[in-house]
Amino acid sequence: MNKEEIRQRLKDVQSLPTLPPIVSKLNQMVSDEDVTAVKLGRIIEKDQVLTSKLLKMVNSSFFGFPQRISTVSNAIVLLGFNVIKTLIVTSSIFEVMQSSDIGLFEHSLGCATAAGIVAKKLGIKNPEEVSTAGLIHDLGKIVLRAELPEEYEQVVETAREQDRYMREVEKEALGIGHGEIGGILARQWNLPERLVYPIEYHHNPEASPDYKEISAIIHFSDILIRALGFGFGGDKWVPPLDHNAWNRIKFGKKDMTHILEEVDEKLAELQDFTLDIHKDEGTES
């Protein structure tokens, strides 16, 4: 399979049931300037399953809100519509991932947590958006796994056998890396560029046409979360650091220690969250 064939396959992903019809409705509404968070919230809240999933996500520890968010319109006000939309678009994907690849799910949640903490430390506006970019940075892997399971398995296996980075093997075997795949899809779903670029360029953030700082944060958060050994991102190796990206955000020993403390604390809470999910699965079945 070559790059073009893969692109073709990805085009079809849009029509899969993974994208709830509510998203296009919301997109239309958002382009209407008179729309309010309350109105949007009301539309979303009509779908009870989606609402409960959404509230579970926004209340999980990686956004780090001290108070519980209990309505969708509140969530929209607090997190911004970009974040809510992204969570809706990706909610069904994450559902699949929770049951099929808990390691990648934990890696994604961990990266979201670290990215939010780093973004706050840097004083970036709307750190929740950066968290969300962290949450879906490996979208490409998730989609590869779901759409081309045999190829994905082969890539993971080869990476493991030859002790290599997964993305090296991806490029060799498929002609395209998971970053690029994630970018294609995120764009197809009309996610904002602030989210598309960090997904697409999380391994080479300096190549990003824009939002280089957010891309650098995701790049480093991915490294940090792998360094800590939380979750499993497809291979066990800490990826190389882009030093130009690092220079955009770099921290001294003291700040870095604070970040580690905070990340460690939140990761422990995240384990509660994922335990909770396991528990839910247990009671449903």
Next chain:
Amino acid sequence: MQRIPIKLAKPGMILAKEAITPEGQVLCGAGTELSQEVIARLIKQEVLTVTVEGHPVQLPGEKGLTEKLKELDHRFVKVKNDPVLRALKTLIAEFWVVQEKGEDFLQKLKKTKTR
């Protein structure tokens, strides 16, 4: 200190951090000794985990410090020549040592290494 699921909390354990509900409400402060009644109340208030002093419970799948440090080294094998990442690795290792054995232990460890 150790973070444990509330199910594994036993009377006599001492809280190393305050116990907080999912809503963020503090129920009891650090230093509180757990009793059957306190544990029951925490469960009722939907507290999922507590952080207690010492390391009283061996959790399933939990790794010892030595093993954690060995795996940490291994994950960094491909980037071992990067000075920034080497510093990050050292920082994580020290963080874990302090977390499990305390600051004094780390200082002693550093002294024996430089000697």
